[in-house]
Amino acid sequence: GIQVEQSPPDLILQEGANSTLRCNFSDSVNNLQWFHQNPWGQLINLFYIPSGTKQNGRLSATTVATERYSLLYISSSQTTDSGVYFCAVSYNFNKFYFGSGTKLNVKP
């Protein structure tokens, strides 16, 4: 299967700081999603971004499929951004493979 590595595994930020989360994958993909898992366990869709750049408020994401990585940017972080961020990929829209996540803790 496709190997997905996320970095850093843990991140502590002061409220208002910016951060970049990275997702590397081992093979060609044509489907990539970013999720936020909140402290209650719910998975929230952030971006569906097999290639290119998208922005949604304080969050943006970029996927460079030819170089096998994606980046999630969080600007002006808030305590509500805390949780775990997952990257998931698939090839030909079959099985999806998840990374182990980046655990973010934003301190007030």
Add this chain to the structure above:
Amino acid sequence: DADVTQTPRNRITKTGKRIMLECSQTKGHDRMYWYRQDPGLGLRLIYYSFDVKDINKGEISDGYSVSRQAQAKFSLSLESAIPNQTALYFCATSLAGVQGEQFFGPGTRLTVL
């Protein structure tokens, strides 16, 4: 109402018991998936179904079975639960093809004593 629902949301059971987790969706998606999440880890695929007659094993299907009763319903069974099946279980749905974004249910927290 939520597009993808799971029942029960929490379940405590004993070793050796049979248990069924149910998933329903109103998104009209053909594809449905079951994942499990262990503490500190990402999600791993148990089974997936591309339509009612198409069911496939994922990475960790041993000890599990599934049934796709209708386009909107996909259930996961643990025939004889064991403690290392204690985990958070998620159902997901997606369209086929280039619109294959996945959408997840709220999860079922299962504890096997």
